[in-house]
Amino acid sequence: MVGWSLALLLVAGACASPPQVTRKAVYPKRSSSDSALLEWGNSAIIHNADGVVARFGPAATHPEFELGIEADLVTASPRQGCDPLTNSKAAFTQIIVMHRGGCSFRQKVATAEAAGAAALIVVNNDRRSPDRAFAMSLDAEDEEPPPEGAEAEEGKKIRVPSLMVSYAAGQQLREHSPRRMRIFAGGDRPFIESVTDAAPLLYLVHNALAPAEAEAAKALLAPYLLPHPPRGGEAAADAKITRATRTLGVLKGTGGRAVFGRGA
Secondary structure (H helix, E strand, O other), X not given: OOOEEOOOEEOOOOOOOOOEEOOOOOOOOOOOOOEEEEEEEOOOOEEEEXXXXXXXXXXXXXXXXXHOEEEEEEEOOOOOOOOOOOOHHHHOOOEEEEEOOOOOHHHHHHHHHHOOOOEEEEEOOOOOOOOOOOOOOOOOOOOOOOOOHHHHHHHHOOXXXXXXXXXXXXXXXXXXXXXXXXXXXXXXXXXXXHOOOOOOOOOOOOOOOOHXXXXXXXXXXXXXXXXXXXXXOOOHHHOOOOOOOOOOOOOOHHHHHHHHHHHO
């Protein structure tokens, strides 16, 4: 069991003293039933982000997700997708990106369907929880339990695969501006939003890092990690970091940039 947890932290510079948890939130854990993986880039550098599949339209276990969706990435105009798209020709048969807010998710997916989009990605606008994404429902503003009855049947009739990505992932997309996007079923990989003291997890920076580079990354990140409370007689000091992670702005300096360059 990983002995460290990454929470919503307020980090003061690069000091070695443990950062303070300013607030906590618990979100549903994701599983193969609602998780998706977005991927872009080429054979040399691959970028990816987590997505949460909507409560409507094809589920994450649908063959369309299992086989993967690949198309050009087109930003909706207007970007919230609450009105007919002025760039509907560009969006036809492509993956359309909209931003949360302005209207219901029902309206957004209707706009995507009317444009003939292959899939819909909605970027969360929650800057206070930049790593959070949730399972959209047709008429709910936030996550709700899976629909039943008439709403569930209505959702099944929607043909456009739809998912939400976090605000941070949306910033990644804006920065990289990829032309092509691939969307796959995400399996049972945990999301960063699911981190709790009871179920700590850390993501490996990149599996292409050499062991020495991974150790260097752990050393750089150590000041930003909170020790997990001792369990079963284990001393907190004995807890080992078995994985490392990077967040925006954490890896600074020459060594940090070198690690980031390999892991980005």
